[in-house]
Amino acid sequence: MFAANPNAEVCFSVDALPQERSVIVIATAQAASWGVGSSVVFVLINLRVSNTLGTIEELPDGYRRCSITVRRADNATAGGVAIFMKAVYGGSTTYQGDGVSSLILRYPQAELGTVATSRIPTTSAVGGRTVTDYLRNGASVTTAIAPPAGASMLWTGSGSRVQGGASVIDGKLTLRGTGDILVADNIFAMDDVLWYGGVSGRGIYETNDANIIDIGYPAPVRVDFDIDAYALNFGENVLSVEDIFAEDDILNASNMQFYSIQPQIRSAVNAGEWSDWVDYVPGLINARFFDVRLVLETRNPLIVPFVESFTWTVDVPDLIQRGELVTVPVGGLHIVYDKWFHATPNVQITWLNALNGDRYVLSNQSEQGFSIVFYNGTTSVSRQMNHISQGY
16 A cells, blocks of 8 residues: 555556566556556566556666556545556456466555656655765765665766766767866967867776667677767877878878777676677677677877767567467467567468368457457358468
């Protein structure tokens, strides 16, 4: 049970890890307490939700945080929420279980507001967090108000994903300056004031956790990068060149030997069991989860790399699933794929020993399966078929 003022917005959340089953429902248990009964179906494999009341996000360790936001009724101050499994996304709301299939849940949480925040460890007492002003000094952070146990702070700026000497300046990823202009003898004699003293030799940029790719099952895939970058040499002043037409390298192409922008990748077959970071090289990687980062390096502190943007793609091979000599009874049959697709696949049906007037109707096609009914004329009949589904 959860108590809240009438008309207050409340967010219920839970972390879920798919196992043999990967569909859950979060529903308000007492419709009278919430004005109307509300429920959301969550598909953990492809991060799908059934309506706009729910949100789902993948966490770094493979769990999915599922949440539903509802408003209290104006005549009630207490109510509950129920969490249960389903066999498939479009299946019955009743699931009795088979004694073997399961999924894992952790950290159920109820809180005021419309967004699920990070975990607040509680006992029998009410828990909460208060993190407001803070002072940062290098790697140290001092809060103006001491947060309760379990509180966490989220950096919203570029510092949340940069390490070492990396920095984000004017929307470009680069290396942080190291010079101190206050110790310069004559700032008017400098060729470049902003980059006096050069930059750090190495820095790392990691993408947001939301960019971790889960293809749903281990498979050999190809990963590709597209990086838009350049470098500037702040040790050179083109205005000091007497004859630019006599310069062999006016565009500074030779600077490329002094800096590098290296994409790195790590992968995992099981959620949270990451490999070490390795330099990216073209080829196939057999895994389910993929994460990337960029490593910037310069061997000349005045040759500074800048990354304007970068994209990376995972090319997943076609998934083909088939069934042979499948008997479809009178009334039809629902086929559930052994591995779910990421998008609704193309389905091909071949039925055996067809009679004059036979036909079939496909319905409920999704990433998880399809339904089929055979007819002779308008009468449902039993037939055997072969089926092939192809997609990704």
